[in-house]
Amino acid sequence: MTVLVDPENSTRPAPPDIASAANAPESRGWFRSFVLRLHFYAGILAGPFLLIAAVSGGIYAIAPQLEQAVYAKELHVPAVATPLPLSAQVKAAMDSAGGATPVTVRPAPGPEDTTRVLFADPSLGESEYRTVFVNPGTGEIRGDLTTYGSSGALPMRTWISNLHRSLNLGEPGRIYSELAASWLWVVALGGLVLWIDRIRRRRQTAPKKPRPAPGRARTVWLHGTTGTVMLAAFLFLSATGLTWSSHAGDNITVLRTSLGWLAPTVSTSLDGKPPAAAGDHASHTQAPAGAASDPAAYDTVQRIARADIITAPMVDIKPPAKAGTAWTVTESGREWPATASAVAIDPDAGKVTSRADFKDFGLAAKLTRWTIAAHMGLLFGLPNQLVLLAVAAGLSAMVVWGYVMWWKRRPTRGSAWAMGRPAPRGAFVRGHWAGVLAAMTAMLLVGMFLPLLGWSLLAFILLDTAIGEAKRRRRSSVPEAASDRSEALSR
Known part of the structure; x- marks a missing residue:
């Protein structure tokens, strides 16, 4: 019986076929070997992050339906034919909130x-x-809950959203989601390169080499085929997910600002001067007394907005944040055709003082709004949610299949699976200097824009190279030690 031993864990000389595999980078191409090793180990290390993001993202995709069922009392009433004036509804809410x-x-x-x-x-x-x-037909208070963000997420959906975003750990937890979004596109594109190369090599060597065992071959086929079919979806989720990240998200905002890709906003100034910048906690600043505390003003503002460009059924009416500024009315619906037109209104003068029509937005600003809504599963309603569920299931399966492949390829002593190990360590630095320099420059530029990806990639290369060099030196010392022992015995 022949026992195959992993050369990295053995002190005996490696068999010729395994030893030749150690020189694979030179025969197969250093870049392919580096991509193979990077894809393999990046998948192993980033796999847990991707799996959590996929599962929590899939749950979030169906959160709107869960929210509608759990909070039916707060969200819905019997059909109202003739609603009360908005001012009456606002007054009922203000009375409930203590004025x-x-x-x-x-x-x-x-x-x-x-x-x-x-x-x-x-x-x-x-x-x-x-x-x-508030019940718009009777003024009845239907509930009093905490909501989050412009989407108005209720507590359950907020919890699911924070799980997907930060594992409900706050700001430190956002590192996990940024790592997942940063590595997803790298792993996906690397897998595509390897899958195409695998098909090409298999066609060239199929008559010469036997096919692998059916069990492992099926896992590899499922992993590669699913990744190829869902590649565009993975890239989309990675790109849009990074816009919410802490470090890369700031860089994306700076880039969008410099390129003029931000959505235009209305001016709330009524005296011709720009309003002072709001502080970090401006969202929790109480609106000033005066017209804003007069419920009747809401009827006037709503009427003026509806007579202008505001046509969407879902809108947000905001009173002035400070004296001398205008009210704003913004379309807040996310469903297709999602728009974000806004107007600033002076109710005392009875006119619109500033406007931002969605049809005049730049293409980049429109795409940003649409793609973010699609990432949240809100743009096309149920079909959008079902697609996200399918992608989440596919990504989860990809991670599981990847671990199954790793388990079957692990370098176990005395196991035939040891033959399936990935490209040897240090493949990157053994390439042609021009290729290595070009790759390092590209990684540096990407790392500057995606800091967590850059630092984790640098750590991988340094650690992988160091371990590979240490093991290479240990293997090279084995024949010398064996030669010394043989010479001593011969004496």
Whole structure:
């Protein structure tokens, strides 16, 4: 019986076929060997992050339906034929909140929906609001919950969103999601390169080499085929996911700003001077007293906005953040055709003072809004959600298949699976100097834009090269030690 031993774990000389595999980079191409090793180990290390992101993202895709079922009382009422004036609904909410002044009002977008009146609460987190839900037909208070962000996510969806974003660990937890988004496109493109190369090599060597065992071959086929079919979806999720990341997201914002890709905003100034910049906690600043605390002003502002460019059923009406500034009305719906037109209104003068029509937005600004809505599963409704579920299931399966392949290829002593190990360590530095320099320059540029990817990639190369060099030296010392022992015995 022949026992195959992993040359990296053995002190005996490697068999000729395994020894020749150690020189594979020179015969197969150093770059392919580097991509193979990078894809293999990046998948192993980034796999847990990708799996968590896929599972939590899949759950988030169906969160709207879960939210509608769990919070049906707060969100829905029997169909209202003739709603009360918006001012009456706002007054009911203000009375329920102890006379507080709203920071945003979202009128009921449909006859079976409730009106949301949002209040600032210093005890809540960033972008969180105390929201009172009002029956637009009777003024009844249907609920009082905390909502998050411009999407108005309720507590359950907020928890799922934070799980997907940061494992509910706050700012430190965002490192996980940024690593997952940063590595997803690298692993996906690297896998495509290897899959194409595998098909090409298999066609060339099929008559000469036997095919691998059916079990492992099927796993490799499923892994490669699924990754190729879903490549575009993986790249889309990676690119859009990075816009929410901490480090890379800041760089993306700077790039969009420099290229003029940001969506235009309305000016809220009423005296011709730009308003002072809001602080970090401006979202929780109580609206000033005066017109903003007069519920009747909401009727006037809504009427003026509807007579202008605001046509979407779901809008956000915001009173002035400070004295001497205008009200704003913004379309907030995300479904296709999702628009984001906005107007600034002076209710005392009864006119629009500034406007930003979505049709005049640049293509990049429109694409940003649409792609983010698609990433959230909101753009095309149920079909969008089903696609995201399928992609999440595919990515989860890809990670599982990858670990199965790793388990079958692991360098176990005395196992035939030891023959299936990936390209030897240090393949990158053994390439042609021009290719290595070009690759290092590309990685440096990518690392500057995606810091977590750059640092983790650098750590991989340095560690892999160091371990490979140490093991190479140990293997080279084995024949010398064996020769010394043989010479001593001969004496």
